[in-house]
């Protein structure tokens with residue numbers, strides 16, 4: 001496996017994924033009942049943006065870097081607040097100076113920061129070095145860092161004892177068949193835990209593969225399946241990463257409007273053509 005998230009940490013795709021994740025976690029945190037987080041492909045947890053990998057691509061500069069430099073309307077700032085607060089927690093001085101950005105947290109640290117004492121979190125990561133790094137930064141009584149294969153965790157650890165919670169599935173998309181695997185595993189996981197929220201991240205590169213994936217998800221006929229897509233350009237280009245998407249099953253009722261609003265504001269800021277595009281809607285239209 002060659003994938004190293006450190007090259008991509010804080011890029012547009014991380015921003016989209018983590019803003020969606022933090023809106024879901026903020027919603028879950030509104031009720032006292034405990035929630036569960038299962039992060040099937042967790043990564044290293046914290047990324048040094050001045051490190052060799054991040055500097056070589058510079059992807060974070062047009063992602064988190066651009067967003068933090070941009071002043072938004074109060075409505076957008078309110079929606080970004082949980083995401084920004086977590087980032088600020090790892091970057092002293094960032095509240096007043098966007099150039100103080102040095103570290104970008106990964107999905108496990110967003111989840112830990114927004115979890116309460118009663119909540120529990122499972123983080124799966126199969127690469128030993130990456131898992132050791134995650135263990136160092138996610139050392140917390142509420143969390144377990146596991147060597148379990150992320151795909152298998154969807155059957156091994158579901159259902160949890162909590163009724164509420166979120167499963168993030170964020171594979172590297174390096175192996176053939178990962179789109180099919182994602183759709184098939186969702187159907188299995190949903191049978192086990194139908195009350196959970198599922199957020200499945202995917203790249204938009206091979207448009208035909210994305211279409212086939214969405215048709216396969218639609219065939220599973222899971223009610224309440226939201227599709228969120230973000231494009232770096234108004235016109236998609238074949239064979240390059242031109243955008244990303246998330247399938248969210250059982251989204252909080254507030255999520256579609258929130259993400260539609262926030263992505264419309266983020267599109268011109270992160271887009272490579274200065275315009276970008278986003279869309280949010282039900283995969284199977286509601287009757």
Ligand SMILES: C[S@@+](CC[C@H](N)C(=O)[O-])C[C@H]1O[C@@H](n2cnc3c(N)ncnc32)[C@H](O)[C@@H]1O
Pocket residue numbers: 001003005017040041042043044045105106107108124125126127130148149150151170171172
């Ligand atoms: C896209 S990165 C995760 C990023 C992270 N979710 C975040 O948002 O910060 C994918 C991670 O999955 C790990 N990985 C690859 N295959 C895996 C598997 N079968 N099970 C669990 N983790 C895996 C990789 O080592 C990599 O760290």
